[in-house]
Amino acid sequence: MIDRRKLLVGAGSGLMLSGCDALHGSPTFREGLRGAEDLTMAAQRALLSRDDLARVYPESEISPIFPPNGTRFPDTPEYLRHLATGFRDWRLRIEGLVDRPLVLSLEQIRALPTRHQITRHDCVEGWSAIGKWHGPQLGTLLRAARLRPEARYIVFLCFDRLGGRRYYESIDLVDAFHPQTILAWAMNGRSLPVPYGAPLRLRVERQLGYKHAKYLERILAVPSLAGIYGGKGGYWEDVGDYEWYAGI
Numbered sequence: 001m002i003d004r005r006k007l008l009v010g011a012g013s014g015l016m017l018s019g020c021d022a023l024h025g026s027p028t029f030r031e032g033l034r035g036a037e038d039l040t041m042a043a044q045r046a047l048l049s050r051d052d053l054a055r056v057y058p059e060s061e062i063s064p065i066f067p068p069n070g071t072r073f074p075d076t077p078e079y080l081r082h083l084a085t086g087f088r089d090w091r092l093r094i095e096g097l098v099d100r101p102l103v104l105s106l107e108q109i110r111a112l113p114t115r116h117q118i119t120r121h122d123c124v125e126g127w128s129a130i131g132k133w134h135g136p137q138l139g140t141l142l143r144a145a146r147l148r149p150e151a152r153y154i155v156f157l158c159f160d161r162l163g164g165r166r167y168y169e170s171i172d173l174v175d176a177f178h179p180q181t182i183l184a185w186a187m188n189g190r191s192l193p194v195p196y197g198a199p200l201r202l203r204v205e206r207q208l209g210y211k212h213a214k215y216l217e218r219i220l221a222v223p224s225l226a227g228i229y230g231g232k233g234g235y236w237e238d239v240g241d242y243e244w245y246a247g248i
């Protein structure tokens with residue numbers, strides 16, 4: 001069983017500092033980004049604006065039909081077992097470059113402070129839809145897990161396979177600690193339906209649809225994306241030559 005008290009203490013002390021400010025003030029974090037991306041000064045200024053919030057919408061603009069896309073029903077034996085038992089034994093693991101790996105049940109995730117946001121999802125295939133998403137900020141969990149300074153990327157491993165390859169995605173720490181980056185366990189006020197990523201999916205509102213990993217199984221903090229599947233940071237990046245950074 002997870003030590004919930006410790007998790008909350010971790011989350012609380014992180015909040016006092018405000019993860020984003022702490023990271024932005026950290027020379028290692030900025031230097032790492034500069035090294036990794038070879039940023040010019042102009043590009044670095046542009047990077048700062050990545051903290052801006054994505055547009056949010058009123059309830060009245062929620063799309064009556066939100067098309068599910070990509071995998072709509074993962075058919076791996078493992079996923080089917082979790083589905084059959086109502087995700088009772090499903091656990092989200094947050095590990096890799098963290099000092100305190102977390103193993104969380106859905107119940108524990110639902111008990112965390114929940115953010116609600118109505119945003120527009122833009123798929124690279126040319127459609128958009130507005131939905132309401134509910135879940136804790138990813139930053140809260142990463143602070144509780146005590147991300148190590150060497151961590152540069154957060155990788156999301158999903159249950160589903162496409163053509164035998166696992167769906168996965170990754171984001172950098174700017175997006176990981178963005179206030180609207182949440183792990184959604186509900187959509188439009190209901191538990192996340194299977195086509196939309198049950199039991200838990202990523203919402204990373206400043207990027208295109210394929211970055212929003214559904215059917216989360218495991219989250220990994222890593223120093224580099226090299227050596228993870230095709231090495232390009234995501235299923236579609238590896239297979240379809242999609243951009244790793246899909247900012248909108």
Ligand SMILES: Nc1nc2c(c(=O)[nH]1)N[C@H]1C(S)=C(S)[C@@H](COP(=O)(O)O)O[C@H]1N2
Pocket residue numbers: 066067068069070071122123124158159160167195196197209210211212213214215
């Ligand atoms: N695990 C997983 N996540 C995924 C996909 C997928 O096939 N598998 N498809 C992606 C794509 S291309 C889009 S547009 C969105 C679709 O989200 P939706 O089904 O809620 O519309 O999920 C993204 N996340």
Ligand SMILES: [Mo]
Pocket residue numbers: 069122123124125209210
């Ligand atoms: Mo998409």
